[in-house]
Amino acid sequence: MSEVTGNAWPSPANTTLTNAEGKEPQSIQPPVKAENSLWDNVTSNPYFSAGFGLIGVGAGLTVLRQGLNLGTSLLRRRLLVTLEIPSKDKSYLWFLQWMSQQSARRTQHLAVETSYKQHDNGSVSTTFGLVPGPGNHFFKWRGVWLQVQRQRDGKMMDLTTGSPWETITLTTLSRDRDVFTALLKEAQQMAIAKQEGKTVIYTSYGPEWRPFGMPRKRRMLDSVILDNGIKERIVDDVQAFIGSGKWYNDRGIPYRRGYLLYGPPGSGKSSFIQSLAGELEYNICILNLSERGLTDDRLNHLLSNVPERSIMLLEDIDAAFAKRNQSDHQGYQSMLTFSGLLNALDGVASAEERIVFMTTNHIEQLDPALVRPGRIDMKEFLGNATESQIRGMFLRFYENDQDLADQFVRSLKNKSVSTASLQGHFVYFKDKPQQALENASGSQLFSSISTNDPELGTEFVETPAMLETLSEDARLSYDRAKAWQTAYPPESVPTDITLSQYLTIQEKGVAAFEFEADMAETNAFISGRTEIQFFRDECCVQTNLPFPKNQDVYYFEAKMYEKPISTTVAVGVGTKPFPNWRMPGWNKHSVGYFSHNGCKMFNNPFEGKSYGMPFNEGDVVGVGYRHRTGTVFFTRNGRKIEDAYSGLRWNLFPTIGANGPCQVHVNLGQMGFVFIEANVKKWGLAPMQGTLAPPPAYGSERGSILLQTGVSRNSIDRSRNEDIPEESPLISLEHTSHIPHHQPPEYSSLPRHSALPRRFSEEHADASDHDDTSNGNESDRPANSP
Numbered sequence: 196m197s198e199v200t201g202n203a204w205p206s207p208a209n210t211t212l213t214n215a216e217g218k219e220p221q222s223i224q225p226p227v228k229a230e231n232s233l234w235d236n237v238t239s240n241p242y243f244s245a246g247f248g249l250i251g252v253g254a255g256l257t258v259l260r261q262g263l264n265l266g267t268s269l270l271r272r273r274l275l276v277t278l279e280i281p282s283k284d285k286s287y288l289w290f291l292q293w294m295s296q297q298s299a300r301r302t303q304h305l306a307v308e309t310s311y312k313q314h315d316n317g318s319v320s321t322t323f324g325l326v327p328g329p330g331n332h333f334f335k336w337r338g339v340w341l342q343v344q345r346q347r348d349g350k351m352m353d354l355t356t357g358s359p360w361e362t363i364t365l366t367t368l369s370r371d372r373d374v375f376t377a378l379l380k381e382a383q384q385m386a387i388a389k390q391e392g393k394t395v396i397y398t399s400y401g402p403e404w405r406p407f408g409m410p411r412k413r414r415m416l417d418s419v420i421l422d423n424g425i426k427e428r429i430v431d432d433v434q435a436f437i438g439s440g441k442w443y444n445d446r447g448i449p450y451r452r453g454y455l456l457y458g459p460p461g462s463g464k465s466s467f468i469q470s471l472a473g474e475l476e477y478n479i480c481i482l483n484l485s486e487r488g489l490t491d492d493r494l495n496h497l498l499s500n501v502p503e504r505s506i507m508l509l510e511d512i513d514a515a516f517a518k519r520n521q522s523d524h525q526g527y528q529s530m531l532t533f534s535g536l537l538n539a540l541d542g543v544a545s546a547e548e549r550i551v552f553m554t555t556n557h558i559e560q561l562d563p564a565l566v567r568p569g570r571i572d573m574k575e576f577l578g579n580a581t582e583s584q585i586r587g588m589f590l591r592f593y594e595n596d597q598d599l600a601d602q603f604v605r606s607l608k609n610k611s612v613s614t615a616s617l618q619g620h621f622v623y624f625k626d627k628p629q630q631a632l633e634n635a636s637g638s639q640l641f642s643s644i645s646t647n648d649p650e651l652g653t654e655f656v657e658t659p660a661m662l663e664t665l666s667e668d669a670r671l672s673y674d675r676a677k678a679w680q681t682a683y684p685p686e687s688v689p690t691d692i693t694l695s696q697y698l699t700i701q702e703k704g705v706a707a708f709e710f711e712a713d714m715a716e717t718n719a720f721i722s723g724r725t726e727i728q729f730f731r732d733e734c735c736v737q738t739n740l741p742f743p744k745n746q747d748v749y750y751f752e753a754k755m756y757e758k759p760i761s762t763t764v765a766v767g768v769g770t771k772p773f774p775n776w777r778m779p780g781w782n783k784h785s786v787g788y789f790s791h792n793g794c795k796m797f798n799n800p801f802e803g804k805s806y807g808m809p810f811n812e813g814d815v816v817g818v819g820y821r822h823r824t825g826t827v828f829f830t831r832n833g834r835k836i837e838d839a840y841s842g843l844r845w846n847l848f849p850t851i852g853a854n855g856p857c858q859v860h861v862n863l864g865q866m867g868f869v870f871i872e873a874n875v876k877k878w879g880l881a882p883m884q885g886t887l888a889p890p891p892a893y894g895s896e897r898g899s900i901l902l903q904t905g906v907s908r909n910s911i912d913r914s915r916n917e918d919i920p921e922e923s924p925l926i927s928l929e930h931t932s933h934i935p936h937h938q939p940p941e942y943s944s945l946p947r948h949s950a951l952p953r954r955f956s957e958e959h960a961d962a963s964d965h966d967d968t969s970n971g972n973e974s975d976r977p978a979n980s981p
């Protein structure tokens with residue numbers, strides 16, 4: 196049994212052991228050696244005590260450091276104040292600019308901020324601003340010490356702009372905390388002062404707007420010379436819009452307004468928008484819709500976050516969707532879709548007003564959905580220089596030279612020149628008005644002149660005055676047709692007479708020609724190939740085949756079979772494809788003679804020229820085409836009117852249009868013409884009958900090829916018909932002798948007999964010889980031979 200005395204742990208020295216017999220216990224003495232070796236060794240070991248010492252020192256230092264940190268942060272918290280400016284914030288750029296003025300010279304670690312400046316003459320100069328680079332910088336401002344810490348995050352990037360994420364941290368003493376506000380205000384004012392009297396041009400940078408280059412000097416409104424009234428109209432409209440936010444909001448109308456400026460290049464569209472921004476003291480946000488990577492979402496975001504007091508400018512809007520008509524689902528150069536643009540323009544309602552300007556050189560290429568009111572509320576045509584513009588431009592360059600200005604205007608009468616060309620001319624003859632006048636017909640000025648003479652088949656350009664003559668509906672139809680013709684240009688489909696069409700004309704004669712009308716699309720119905728019934732609205736129909744080009748003249752006549760006075764009919768020609776809701780003469784590559792006023796029209800609905808008498812029910816209007824000179828002429832009730840137009844060397848199709856109910860019967864040569872000359876000279880589109888036999892009379896089946904038993908290919912006497920091709924029809928040529936002898940028309944563009952069996956063609960050659968000399972029966976063949 197062991198006994199433990201006291202509460203203390205028994206020391207090994209005092210431990211007593213008794214045995215069972217009660218014999219004197221032997222006291223167990225701890226071995227002296229063991230006690231010394233364990234404890235003493237430990238304590239007396241120099242290495243061990245040195246380790247302890249080190250641990251103690253380390254712990255002490257750690258405590259001290261933490262204490263210091265704690266103290267510093269306490270001190271910082273109490274004594275210092277910091278301001279963080281992330282690179283996303285607007286004031287970041289202001290601050291950097293401000294810094295470049297303040298402290299750059301005092302710091303050792305600089306970074307460069309390069310900026311471009313585009314001058315009014317187009318030249319660009321570059322300036323380098325030195326700003327504190329990443330790291331710590333100290334400087335003193337208004338007696339206060341500041342620490343600037345510019346930190347660039349190596350790992351984080353602004354994914355939209357691709358630039359590294361940066362933060363600027365400013366530190367100063369707590370008591371000087373007001374210095375931050377003062378500093379930021381000064382930076383802001385400095386930035387604003389730089390823009391004062393200037394127009395800032397923003398471009399998109401990722402999903403945000405960034406200033407492009409330095410702010411530009413404001414352009415004055417009177418530096419842009421537009422035709423009378425245009426400038427005032429737009430400026431008044433914009434100003435009225437800007438002040439009427441409440442009006443819009445009260446009526447739940449999105450507070451935005453869209454403007455479209457269209458017209459030829461160099462007419463001042465961009466310049467005017469710039470000067471308008473200057474006048475309103477607005478900035479301009481330019482967006483290129485063809486920009487790579489522009490998506491619907493990004494556009495939407497950009498349009499919803501236009502900087503304050505800015506005009507949104509979408510230039511050359513037609514270019515972005517040039518391919519739209521090929522497929523509605525097509526991707527464009529950018530990833531922007533047309534519907535994306537429409538949605539973005541409709542856009543989120545924003546409290547700030549939104550002014551969107553669009554420009555185009557080709558309004559006809561714009562989708563009607565884009566130009567509808569709400570997206571575009573005001574359209575203005577900026578065309579080539581008018582007389583007043585020419586005078587205005589001249590006087591801007593050579594003040595007070597009224598007389599010379601008048602002479603200059605006179606020298607450009609009836610000529611078409613862009614205002615940009617005029618500017619170039621005046622710059623060239625700077626300070627030399629007399630020379631500018633003398634060289635008014637010089638090549639420099641007129642390099643961009645386009646003649647407006649429709650008779651020469653050149654491009655027609657409408658003017659605002661012309662457009663104003665159209666009603667809203669007519670203008671819509673006109674714009675639609677122009678857009679349509681851009682998508683489907685005249686002659687963009689093959690219209691030459693093909694071999695099979697040629698053979699059909701040979702076989703069927705004039706019956707191969709017929710008017711076509713798609714009932715689903717056209718408000719017209721055709722019966723018996725040439726009898727046209729119009730129902731309502733404007734539309735036109737064309738023949739399936741164009742005028743052939745073998746004989747000198749081709750001719751057809753249209754009889755006004757039933758025509759109320761209220762219906763206007765236009766008889767003429769046009770190329771294909773042609774918008775079937777337009778009258779011939781109203782659109783490119785078409786000519787029309789109009790019933791209500793007797794005018795002729797070519798290529799446009801504005802410049803009708805007085806031509807013949809009006810025509811009405813019972814009247815017969817004829818159209819002749821001389822393809823060598825490309826001349827179109829008309830007849831009225833058998834009397835020829837003078838040539839209408841010449842130089843039209845296209846595949847022209849007889850075209851009849853009407854704007855209301857009426858019936859027009861057309862004679863393409865299937866019967867005698869009212870115009871005698873056409874009968875005598877056989878100007879019809881093809882012979883009355885072709886080479887195909889008419890069906891036999893009832894009861895005369897004997898000998899008829901229709902009821903004969905078929906003749907096998909082998910039964911054909913090939914010794915006499917060596918050239919019969921294997922694939923020739925299985926009709927025995929023995930039986931063709933009764934086919935009326937008609938000379939097949941010699942459509943020169945195609946080989947005459949190559950596709951026909953030799954004997955067949957020989958027979959017909961004989962027959963035609965015979966016909967040419969002895970058969971003068973015009974009722975039989977009125978139309979085809981020259």
Ligand SMILES: Nc1ncnc2c1ncn2[C@@H]1O[C@H](COP(=O)(O)OP(=O)(O)OP(=O)(O)O)[C@@H](O)[C@H]1O
Nearest residue numbers: 418419420421460461462463464465466614615618
């Ligand atoms: N009506 C005008 N009045 C004064 N300057 C003009 C006028 N039209 C053109 N200019 C001058 O011609 C140059 C080109 O003009 P601007 O870029 O405005 O034409 P634009 O119609 O926008 O051409 P584009 O359709 O090719 O963009 C500018 O330097 C401008 O000053």
